[in-house]
Amino acid sequence: MLTVMDAESHLRSFIGDRTALLGYLRTLLPHDLVEDAFQEVFLVVNRKIAEFDESRNFGAWVRGIARNVALQVLAKSRRAVALPPETLLQRIDLAAEEAESDHEEQPDRDRQHLAECLAKLTDKHRDLLHRRYADGLMLEQLAQATGRTTGAVQVALSRLRASLQECIERRRKVHA
Amino acid sequence: MNRIEELFELQRDGRLDEASMSELVRLLDDPVQRRLWWRMSTWEGAMREVLTPPRQRTSGPRKVPKSHRRAAVRSASRPWVAVTVAAIVLVAALVGLRLWQGQQGATDQSAITAVATVTEAGAGARLGDQPLVAGSRLAAGAQVHGPCSIALPDGTTLRLAPDGHLTVAVNPGVAAHVNGGQLTVEAAKQIPGSPLVVTTPFADVSVLGTRFTISVEDQRSTVQVDHGRVRVAAPGRDPVEIGAGEFAEATQGNPIRRWQPPATAWREELAGRAAALIAKGWVGVARPDGLASQDAGPASNGTQMYWVCTPERMQAPGFARVQNDMALRLTLSLERPATLLVQLQVGTPGPDSSWLGNYQTEVRLEACTREPVIIPWGDFKGGTSQRPKNELPPACVYRILVMQAVEERGLVIHRMALDQGTPTP
Numbered sequence: 001m002l003t004v005m006d007a008e009s010h011l012r013s014f015i016g017d018r019t020a021l022l023g024y025l026r027t028l029l030p031h032d033l034v035e036d037a038f039q040e041v042f043l044v045v046n047r048k049i050a051e052f053d054e055s056r057n058f059g060a061w062v063r064g065i066a067r068n069v070a071l072q073v074l075a076k077s078r079r080a081v082a083l084p085p086e087t088l089l090q091r092i093d094l095a096a097e098e099a100e101s102d103h104e105e106q107p108d109r110d111r112q113h114l115a116e117c118l119a120k121l122t123d124k125h126r127d128l129l130h131r132r133y134a135d136g137l138m139l140e141q142l143a144q145a146t147g148r149t150t151g152a153v154q155v156a157l158s159r160l161r162a163s164l165q166e167c168i169e170r171r172r173k174v175h176a
Numbered sequence: 177m178n179r180i181e182e183l184f185e186l187q188r189d190g191r192l193d194e195a196s197m198s199e200l201v202r203l204l205d206d207p208v209q210r211r212l213w214w215r216m217s218t219w220e221g222a223m224r225e226v227l228t229p230p231r232q233r234t235s236g237p238r239k240v241p242k243s244h245r246r247a248a249v250r251s252a253s254r255p256w257v258a259v260t261v262a263a264i265v266l267v268a269a270l271v272g273l274r275l276w277q278g279q280q281g282a283t284d285q286s287a288i289t290a291v292a293t294v295t296e297a298g299a300g301a302r303l304g305d306q307p308l309v310a311g312s313r314l315a316a317g318a319q320v321h322g323p324c325s326i327a328l329p330d331g332t333t334l335r336l337a338p339d340g341h342l343t344v345a346v347n348p349g350v351a352a353h354v355n356g357g358q359l360t361v362e363a364a365k366q367i368p369g370s371p372l373v374v375t376t377p378f379a380d381v382s383v384l385g386t387r388f389t390i391s392v393e394d395q396r397s398t399v400q401v402d403h404g405r406v407r408v409a410a411p412g413r414d415p416v417e418i419g420a421g422e423f424a425e426a427t428q429g430n431p432i433r434r435w436q437p438p439a440t441a442w443r444e445e446l447a448g449r450a451a452a453l454i455a456k457g458w459v460g461v462a463r464p465d466g467l468a469s470q471d472a473g474p475a476s477n478g479t480q481m482y483w484v485c486t487p488e489r490m491q492a493p494g495f496a497r498v499q500n501d502m503a504l505r506l507t508l509s510l511e512r513p514a515t516l517l518v519q520l521q522v523g524t525p526g527p528d529s530s531w532l533g534n535y536q537t538e539v540r541l542e543a544c545t546r547e548p549v550i551i552p553w554g555d556f557k558g559g560t561s562q563r564p565k566n567e568l569p570p571a572c573v574y575r576i577l578v579m580q581a582v583e584e585r586g587l588v589i590h591r592m593a594l595d596q597g598t599p600t601p
Contacts (some may be wrong), residue, residue, distance in 0.1 A: 018221070018225070019218050019221030019222040019224075019225055020214075020217070020218045020221060021221070022220070022221030022224055022225065023214075023216075023217030023218045023219070023220045023221035024217060024221075026188065026217070026220055026221070026224075027187065027188075027217060030190070031188075034224075064533075064563075067534065068534065071534065082517070084187070085197065085201075086536060086557060086558075087201045088187075088197065088200065088201055088204070091201060091204035091205070091210060092204070092210075092213065092214075092217075094204075094210060095204070095210035095211065095213050095214040095217075096214060098207065098210060098211065098214070099211065099214045099215075099218075111222060111225060111226055114222055114223070114226050115226050118226060118227070129223060129227060130227050132223075133220060133223035133224050133227050133228075134223075134224060134227040134228045138189040138191075139185055139186075139189055139191075140189070154177060154181075154182060154185055155177050157185070158177040158181055161219060
């Protein structure tokens with residue numbers, strides 16, 4: 001059984017990695033269901049943390065819970081959306097495990113930098129990102145709203161991400 | 177912009193077709209692409225966090241006090257503490273709720289021109305955006321969300337299901353308009369020439385003294401009669417009269433269809449135990465005619481998806497051991513060939529059960545099969561992050577889910593059962 005210290009450490013790790021889990025849940029669920037699922041995953045993890053077997057990978061354990069929660073949330077929502085196929089989920093799980101073992105820098109560690117970099121964008125660009133990530137608009141909806149093609153919206157989003165990434169890298173160096 | 181980014185965006189929008197999905201899976205065999213994918217995914221989480229104002233999100237998990245986190249660890253050794261605390265909290269909440277309901281009830285008795293009275297109101301029932309309580313009087317035009325029972329002045333009872341939403345007395349001569357979900361009507365004897373009328377988006381139902389259920393979905397309204405007869409009519413189409421045990425279905429622009437349900441048995445046995453195949457609020461609502469629910473709309477590729485499943489928790493703790501010879505037996509009837517995605521979820525027994533794994537397989541079935549389809553346990557595949565099949569504990573609970581993509585209904589589940597599991601004492 002886990003000690004109190006171990007359990008707290010895992011819960012801290014869970015909270016610290018929340019952006020990764022939010023991203024993972026978004027792979028499984030439509031945009032508007034992610035928050036509820038995230039909360040539910042947290043509650044289940046908190047409830048079951050004492051049962052966690054230390055010999056297992058904590059991230060994988062949480063993702064297993066996330067999948068079950070995602071199924072429940074989908075069911076409650078009564079939407080005929082299925083989870084992605086197992087073949088895809090296996091590879092995404094592998095990607096997550098590789099990222100965890102590489103201790104890769106993750107955007108959640110750079111939230112402050114990200115907020116500062118976002119503030120430097122033009123209103124138009126910030127609005128585009130807001131609609132995509134906060135409002136959860138689909139590419140087609142964004143294209144319609146901005147009078148562009150979906151391809152153009154995809155490219156614009158890609159460029160904005162790249163420019164934010166560069167901005168964050170610069171800030172990391174300055175703060176290092 | 178690289179291809180993996182493009183596919184990532186499409187996956188988020190649920191727009192990946194089969195070919196793109198295969199391409200994505202192939203790309204993700206490459207560790208570099210996997211790394212890119214994961215970066216995109218965590219990026220998305222971070223953007224969501226930063227861009228969403230705190231009051232609109234619940235991004236940080238609800239705070240669990242430190243003492244509670246410790247309690248989670250301790251509770252295994254002192255379960256009575258958790259039970260006692262939970263009981264006190266529950267009692268306090270119920271007392272509070274009762275008092276609050278009393279106040280609400282008093283408010284609702286204010287002077288309105290009532291055309292109906294709420295006789296029962298379940299959790300989640302609403303009048304507009306306010307909680308609905310038993311005793312409330314409803315004025316014409318009141319918007320009511322179930323679950324609740326409503327008494328009309330003539331003695332008719334309207335039973336609105338949890339997913340039901342209706343408008344009371346929307347027009348003269350119309351008792352209610354069902355906007356969505358399910359309504360069961362127990363009609364009092366009607367005055368000749370002045371039948372009770374309930375309207376739906378696709379048809380009007382005139383009651384000739386009966387008990388019947390109306391289901392309104394996105395594209396259709398269905399009426400099922402338990403006793404007596406009803407007349408289902410829609411503009412420009414021949415009306416249909418149906419009697420006990422019959423269904424009528426009205427869709428936009430099509431003739432009203434009537435049919436008798438197949439003699440399916442939704443309540444069947446699972447490994448020798450009774451298991452009602454009624455997915456109460458879990459994965460849609462299994463329809464009383466034995467057809468799968470279809471109220472959730474189309475899947476991302478545009479095809480209609482049906483989910484049917486056994487209850488959330490098959491209350492058979494320890495009823496079967498996972499063994500290599502275990503098999504899932506399905507008996508279905510199909511109107512056309514179909515490929516079914518069958519999932520078997522395995523979990524720990526007891527009230528705190530959790531799902532240990534979700535194992536799935538695809539089964540191709542030809543039309544009109546009535547023979548049992550045996551799917552060996554060995555055919556089910558699980559994800560890497562789930563417990564391997566050979567590491568499952570001996571006593572488990574199961575949930576069986578079957579998903580079918582077809583353009584219209586065509587699947588009737590006659591029986592879903594786990595065979596060859598060894599009962600445990």
